Amino acid sequence: MAHGHGADLSDEDRKAMMEQSINITRNLANIKYKVAVMSGKGGVGKSTVAVNLAQAFNAMGYKTAIYDVDIHGPNVPKMLGIEGESIGVKGNKLVPVETDDGMLVASMAFLIESNGSPIIWRGPQKTGAIKQLISDVAWGNVDVMIFDNPPGTGDEPLTVLQMIPNLDAAIMVTTPSSVSEEDVVKCVGMTRMLNIDRIGLVENMSYFECPNCDEKINLFGDSKGQDFAKAMDVDYLGDLPFRTQVSESADKYEVPIVKAKPDSKAAQEFMKIAKEIESKYFTKDE
Ligand SMILES: Nc1ncnc2c1ncn2[C@@H]1O[C@H](COP(=O)(O)OP(=O)(O)OP(=O)(O)O)[C@@H](O)[C@H]1O
Ligand SMILES: [Mg+2]
Incomplete structure (x- = not known):
């Protein structure tokens, strides 16, 4: 059995699983809103969207946390x-690491030795590591937690979604390319299968705005996020152009653009999506 519900579990396994799920419930008990950023495809900008949205919520006054559950x-x-x-x-x-502006962060990166060699996990080790990462961190009070998910619709993102109790929203990131969209369809299917029905779509790298002439170039063909969202019956949250500022900020200066240049167009575009998420999914009374 792939997901650990087999009849071949020993009493000890069963007990360990039970303890783990009690731990998770306890550790995530004081998180008000839980939002997962995901996509069927790798490299479409999940982590970029996750950190910038987190930074946006932080700027909006929410106590914000990022759970980096991508183990690869x-x-x-x-x-x-x-x-x-x-x-x-x-x-x-x-205990999560705290940034200088008060965001809490937990990541597999803090737990593995950074000698540059890739981690090679066997199947059960992978899901085991994810489960442990989710069940062992004590968070305390948090208003908004953003989960940066691994790509795909395999065991890893599935394990993550299965473990998070009461997810408030799943944010799908796609590019306008049809291969990315196909993968998002699968991802939406997986998410619905787990009874998560608050799903939003962000189209990333929608177009490239030439910094010199303001001409818009469609990198992956025409933007079709809105129609795509409608066809899947999910909320359309907006698009983000490809901006060299965004990747440069992250890759070179190691700071999300929303934090580095909050007044820039790029930062405002992320802020706008954060506000969409707030108005659509942050609906609990005090
Ligand atoms: N809107 C954007 N403008 C410019 N660069 C971007 C944008 N979005 C993402 N990037 C760049 O694209 C690359 C991939 O982004 P990122 O790592 O966020 O993708 P990912 O979906 O998290 O990938 P993985 O599947 O490996 O986790 C990074 O170098 C990032 O800086
Ligand atoms: Mg990533």
Whole structure:
């Protein structure tokens, strides 16, 4: 059995699973809104969207956390310039790293040795590592938690979604290319299968705006995010152009554009999507 519900579990396994799920419920009990950023396809900008949205919510006054649950490519710490930090330990719990502007971050990157060699996991190790990462971090009070998910619709993102109780929204990131869209369709299907019905779509790298002449160039053909969202019956949250500023900020200066240049067009575009998410999905009473 792929997902651990087999009849061949020992009593001990069953007990461990139960303890883990109690831990998760306890650790995530004081998180008001939980938002997962995902996509069927790799490299479409999930982590970029995740860190900039988190930064936007932080600027809007929410106590914000990022859970980087991508165990193969945990990029969030680098994008936030906190790669060298190590996670704290208190009793048998992990304590998230805090950024200089008060965001809490947990990532597999803090738990593995950074000698540059790739981690090679076997199947059960992967889901085991994800489960452990989710069940061992003590968060305290958080208003908004953004999960940066691994790509795809395989065991890893599935494990993540299955483990998060009461997810408030799933944000799908796509590019206008049809291969990315096909993968998002699968991802939406997986998400619905888990009874998560608040799903929003962000079209990333919609077009490239020439910094010199303001001409708009469609990198992957015409933008069709709105129609695509409608066809899948999900909310359309908006598009983000490809801006060299965005990748430069993350790759070179290790700070999300929303934090580095909050007044820039690029930052405002992320802020706008954060506000869409707020108005559509943050609906709990105080
Ligand atoms: N709107 C954008 N403008 C410019 N560059 C972007 C934009 N979105 C993403 N990028 C760049 O594209 C690259 C891939 O982005 P990112 O790492 O966020 O993708 P991902 O979907 O998280 O990838 P993975 O599937 O590997 O986790 C990065 O170099 C990032 O800086
Ligand atoms: Mg990523």
